[in-house]
Amino acid sequence: MSAQGSYDTCDSDGSHDIADAGLAGAGVRRIEWADRSMPVLRQIRARFAEDRPLDGLKIAACMHVTTETANLIRTLQAGGARVSLAASNPLSTQDDTAAALVEEYGASVFARAGTDRAGYYRHIHQALEIEPDLVLDDGCDLVNTLHTERTDLLGSVKGGCEETTSGVIRLHQMAREGVLRFPMVAVNDTYTNHMFDNRYGTGQSTLDGIIRATNTLLSGKTIVVAGFGHCGKGLAERARGMGARVVVTEIDPVKALDATLQGYRVLPMDEAARHGEVFITVTGNREVIRPEHFAVMKDGAILANSGHFDVEIDVRGLTDLAVEVHHGIRPHTDEYVLADGRRLVLLAEGRLVNLAAAEGHPAAVMDMSFADQALACGWLARSHQDLGPTVHRVPAEIDTEVARLKLDSMDIAIDVLSAAQEEYLSSWRSGS
Numbered sequence: 001m002s003a004q005g006s007y008d009t010c011d012s013d014g015s016h017d018i019a020d021a022g023l024a025g026a027g028v029r030r031i032e033w034a035d036r037s038m039p040v041l042r043q044i045r046a047r048f049a050e051d052r053p054l055d056g057l058k059i060a061a062c063m064h065v066t067t068e069t070a071n072l073i074r075t076l077q078a079g080g081a082r083v084s085l086a087a088s089n090p091l092s093t094q095d096d097t098a099a100a101l102v103e104e105y106g107a108s109v110f111a112r113a114g115t116d117r118a119g120y121y122r123h124i125h126q127a128l129e130i131e132p133d134l135v136l137d138d139g140c141d142l143v144n145t146l147h148t149e150r151t152d153l154l155g156s157v158k159g160g161c162e163e164t165t166s167g168v169i170r171l172h173q174m175a176r177e178g179v180l181r182f183p184m185v186a187v188n189d190t191y192t193n194h195m196f197d198n199r200y201g202t203g204q205s206t207l208d209g210i211i212r213a214t215n216t217l218l219s220g221k222t223i224v225v226a227g228f229g230h231c232g233k234g235l236a237e238r239a240r241g242m243g244a245r246v247v248v249t250e251i252d253p254v255k256a257l258d259a260t261l262q263g264y265r266v267l268p269m270d271e272a273a274r275h276g277e278v279f280i281t282v283t284g285n286r287e288v289i290r291p292e293h294f295a296v297m298k299d300g301a302i303l304a305n306s307g308h309f310d311v312e313i314d315v316r317g318l319t320d321l322a323v324e325v326h327h328g329i330r331p332h333t334d335e336y337v338l339a340d341g342r343r344l345v346l347l348a349e350g351r352l353v354n355l356a357a358a359e360g361h362p363a364a365v366m367d368m369s370f371a372d373q374a375l376a377c378g379w380l381a382r383s384h385q386d387l388g389p390t391v392h393r394v395p396a397e398i399d400t401e402v403a404r405l406k407l408d409s410m411d412i413a414i415d416v417l418s419a420a421q422e423e424y425l426s427s428w429r430s431g432s
Helices: 021-035 040-053 067-078 096-101 119-127 140-150 151-156 165-176 191-214 230-241 253-261 268-277 314-319 365-385 395-409 419-426
Strands: 059-061 082-087 109-110 134-137 159-162 185-187 220-226 245-249 279-283 302-305 323-330 334-337 343-347
Touching: 021 067, 021 096, 021 159, 021 365, 040 365, 059 067, 059 119, 059 140, 059 245, 067 082, 067 096, 067 365, 082 119, 096 109, 096 343, 109 119, 119 140, 134 140, 134 365, 140 151, 140 165, 159 165, 159 365, 165 185, 185 365, 191 230, 191 279, 191 302, 191 365, 191 395, 220 230, 220 268, 230 245, 245 268, 314 323, 314 334, 314 343, 365 395
Parallel strands: 059 082, 059 134, 082 109, 134 159, 159 185, 220 245, 220 279, 279 302, 302 343
Antiparallel strands: 323 334, 334 343
């Protein structure tokens, strides 16, 4: 008997590994619910069904197995692709969504909520058995596995897309070292993705996860946001909007100055650790909050991570300092008791709090991100032979098209340049 369902479902031919096929009906209803808030992706799905830009291609993906991702998978399938999906985070996996993708939509899915590290990497290997032409990654673990353990498959991969800041950082390092073997598109770096996914999506969904896990009142609290990139900006804006006092920590002078000019208090973490009541990491780096910071934090301080990997908060260091650990005092909430009696509260085991303790970004946010992803896949299918094995930006016209489709879905019209205005902007001959 599975902890996630009434029975385990691991197909004998290796085409899927899910917790409970009996959850498919519930999964379909939730996928269709999310689809209502994804009008841009629906338009692209209809276009793909007609044009078939991915006809005959095999796509291996390592992504959050959620209802929103399911609608991306449906879009890729409408374009003619055969898709194999592994989970990029076991804590975000929705077993009913996985079941629906297998039973109703014919995808190969390897994902179970709460699987361990060994299961996580086994699922990535299983997803790669499709011998993909294209890959979609959310954190670079699938691409990393291809380059380290499944090099036999590299020759068939034409290119891929990466969804996260953390993954793009890893890909740039691979490219600098000359080891990246195929072109990767940094979908995360589109303006529409930064705006919707990072700023508005992470800003809202992270606070949603913290509130669900703790039921704490944010108004009046001192919230420390570690990192003032696109995600950090969104978090700081929304925390301030809920009445919190916001402190920002940064390593980048330009971003620190930006935060200062926006009215936030900027401190190094050594000092911020003494003042904060809620700490949120969104840096993409490791050990941003360490034992020396735990040592000076207030009793009851809440620790949450919304960076991609569970390395931003030094959980091992926190465990070593604790004399007691009370697991599950609330869902996704563990309390670490230190020798002096102070209690520090860790959310979601230091993993993505917005996906583990809440439902991740609203579907309307992922509509934009996955529209970028789908169109980038179509572009890669057409253009991969002209691209070198490095990290590429999404063509600007894709970004513009996604924004246009979103505005159309919202019944918002914008101005159009007149012929005289276009001539003025394109000519150097006109004087002032």
